Amino acid sequence: MKIYFAGSIRGGRSDVDIYKKIIDHLNKNNKVLTEHVGDYNLSIEGQKQLYNGYIRNRDIDWLKESDLVVAETSSPSLGVGYELAYAERIGKPVIILHNKNKSQLSAMIEGSSYFKDINYYKTIEEAIEILDKKISRQC
Numbered sequence: 001m002k003i004y005f006a007g008s009i010r011g012g013r014s015d016v017d018i019y020k021k022i023i024d025h026l027n028k029n030n031k032v033l034t035e036h037v038g039d040y041n042l043s044i045e046g047q048k049q050l051y052n053g054y055i056r057n058r059d060i061d062w063l064k065e066s067d068l069v070v071a072e073t074s075s076p077s078l079g080v081g082y083e084l085a086y087a088e089r090i091g092k093p094v095i096i097l098h099n100k101n102k103s104q105l106s107a108m109i110e111g112s113s114y115f116k117d118i119n120y121y122k123t124i125e126e127a128i129e130i131l132d133k134k135i136s137r138q139c
């Protein structure tokens with residue numbers, strides 16, 4: 001399965017270790033299209049060697065091509081919010097992972113009836129267990 005993983009870049013990189021672990025785990029049996037989100041070398045400036053327009057269009061193409069969107073939303077990010085709204089608009093399946101100890105999820109996400117698969121977790125082990133259960137049901 002092709003997976004679009006969404007996580008904060010310019011919204012802040014404090015959860016990059018979580019993104020990396022989730023991406024590495026998902027990549028064992030799937031293809032994560034947005035591996036760069038979990039790259040420790042990618043700073044808050046983002047992919048500054050690329051034009052913003054290129055990044056936006058490439059990512060939307062990947063989002064359309066994916067079978068599933070997995071979004072880690074604990075670090076609030078405009079880009080992740082945009083991707084989630086786009087996924088909602090085109091009817092793409094979405095799994096959201098959120099650590100309540102880090103932030104409160106936006107009402108625009110939690111309040112949308114489209115996002116039924118919102119999962120609160122505390123540890124990375126818990127997040128991976130949630131994903132494994134959900135993804136085995138999707139296959």
Ligand SMILES: O=c1[nH]c(=O)n([C@H]2C[C@H](O)[C@@H](COP(=O)(O)O)O2)cc1CO
Nearest residue numbers: 006007008009010011046047077079080
């Ligand atoms: O350089 C980038 N590359 C990139 O793929 N993105 C996409 C993927 C992430 O899921 C999301 C992060 O948005 P933001 O940078 O607003 O936190 O946007 C975002 C940026 C920078 O905004």
